Amino acid sequence: MITAEHLRKTFPGKGKDKGRVIAVDDVGFTARDGEITGLLGPNGAGKTTTLRMLYTLMRPESGRVLVDGADVAGNEEAARRALGVLPDARGVYKRLTARENIRYFGELHGLDPKLIEERTRRLAGALQMDDFLDRQTEGFSQGQRTKTAIARALVHDPKNVILDEPTNGLDVMTTRGLREFLRQLRSEGRCVIFSSHIMQEVAALCDRVVVIAHGKVVAQGTADELRAQTGEANLEDAFVRLIGSDEGLHA
């Protein structure tokens, strides 16, 4: 379970106007185990910054993050052990094979070689990456790279999974496969958070949706709740209403 409470983060402004840019302001939500929580918002809404605070890469200026009930501040290492993270940046080492990429992260998590081997086999099966597992990742397609990055993020079998726009740049078939994989993670009782700016994806997958715009949470709930809240039958219209107009923001 991951809980975010009143998260706030600003960055120094650039150029003449030296005011600080508010990236995230008073963001709070709870992602429960056995559920998929979607972070939905347009580009630049603050999704990636929020996620970075969740996986301890950034320190919130105010507010706190709880992973499985424990505050991550001061316990970053333990929090990272409990989290599987697919960041926005998902570069793989191109002179290593996919298997070696996964093994490297497994070793950094302190797993023994046998266990890594076993987990790699299972993840490779679930993500359908057996045919390129032992190839050097140079020249991999976007989908193959993303699968490798996901596999290495989950090699330590974390209870909580954070994925930053996992379907970015993937084709339809790969996206469908990935959705199936996320549902599988949910059925295993894990807490899954993923961010997206694509409506259909969130609608197809998520148990709960957190809509973020301009660094703030503008609405959260199940898809049905959001539809009811905005009075729109179509979720996409509801989303536009929520983020686009003042009326939507105050609904």
Add this chain to the structure above:
Amino acid sequence: MKAMLIVWMKELRELVRDRRTLLLALVLSPLLTPILVIGLGTLAESRAKSQIEKPLAIAIVGAERAPNLVAWLGGQGITRKTLDEDPDTAIRNQDEDVYLRIEPEYAAHWRDGTPALVEIVHDSTREDSKIPVKRVEAAIDLYRQELGALRLLARGVSPAVASPVVASHKDLSTPEARKGLALAFLPYLLILSAFLGTVQLVVDTTAGERERQSLEPLLATPARRGAIVSGKIAAACAVGVTALLLTMISLKVGAQLSPGIGRQMDVGTTAIGKMLFILLPMVFIGGSLLTFIAAGAKSVKEAQSYMGVLILLPMIPTLILMVSPVKNQPWMFAVPFLAQNQMLLKVIRSETIEPLTWAVYLAAGFGLAAVLWFAATRRYHQEKLAVSA
């Protein structure tokens, strides 16, 4: 500690698979340094030898006025040749190094027993003409002394009367120290290759990792950042030490192939080992400093733009010493680059190094490396470092 080892292994595995970078790091310096040192040394030596021993043919204007002198010069290996162009023009065009002009009144002065003028014409700014000019000067001087002595004897005077004072040189430099003179630039080359030998690897593992967007996932693992940086620095140092070892081995092999260089510097196994040990702190300083700098750069290109400045760093002490040579002081062995330079010169000159000097040198060298290493680990704790784009 374990995480550091994992990172170390992984960086080296990646490097081994990157043939081009590996070749650049491990082969370039070991191949280039001995070629430069031995090649240049041999070239200078053979040139000097040929200029000193080869018969020298020069133009002599008015040779018919002093047939005895010309004949005597011929006996000294300086022969006469005729020029098609004006000899002054030939000197200016650098076609000729030197020529002799014998004054028209030579015979008259000779008969009167007054000094007869022989002009040595040359361009003093030309490095190349120095040896020929010296040879001609020395030959004429010898001729002058001999004939002067004969004239005095003919008048019944001892030639010793004409030389009340004689100045002579007594060179106290050891033969070993004289060797070092020709190899003044060897320390610079060695320090540079120890200092910057790891640059390819460091830039690739730090700025390159950031550019390729694999740093953020790495920092999201539980591995401590200090361990990650230390692993990267250790990988760089391992490569640096290997490259250094190869350089020293090839220097020794090269020195054995070219006997000239062996006479000019100490290439005994002990000396080679000492040089290797002296350069060790430099490898660690280089690895940590480069990591510190490259970690702050957003791209490989940005990181590489700093390297142009770094190449100059080892040059500074050598240049300062060239302009104002000072005696060795204890503090010198605590100043990076200068210390390495002085220590290497001591080894090349076969001087003994005091235990105190060793202590100051090693403490300063490894101390600085530790400070830089700490700075690099601090840099990896910065929040903005993880954010790639």
